[in-house]
Amino acid sequence: xxxxxxxxxxxxxxxxxxxxxxxxxxxxxxxxxxxxxxxxxxxxxxxxxxxxxxxxxxxxxxxxxxxx
Numbered sequence: 001x002x003x004x005x006x007x008x009x010x011x012x013x014x015x016x017x018x019x020x021x022x023x024x025x026x027x028x029x030x031x032x033x034x035x036x037x038x039x040x041x042x043x044x045x046x047x048x049x050x051x052x053x054x055x056x057x058x059x060x061x062x063x064x065x066x067x068x
Contacts, residue, residue, distance in 0.1 A: 008038055008049055015042055029057075 013028040030038035030049065037057035040049040052060070 006033070006036065006038065006051060011038065013040070013045070 008030060011030040012032060013030055015028050016026050018026070026042040028040050028042045028045070030040075035054050037052045037054055038049040039052060039057075041047055
């Protein structure tokens with residue numbers, strides 16, 4: 001199966017609502033990528049992004065909220 005790169009250069013990123021103004025450990029989530037959720041470290045915005053399926057990301061978020 002062929003793989004293709006996802007162009008994130010013009011992505012719109014949303015920072016975690018758990019972020020604070022002191023530069024803590026935060027993630028940003030790319031928006032408007034149907035079926036895929038790019039996630040990156042807010043402290044390294046030029047660094048790599050991890051790509052998750054939308055279903056996998058939703059499952060992860062639900063599990064984190066359930067354990068909160």
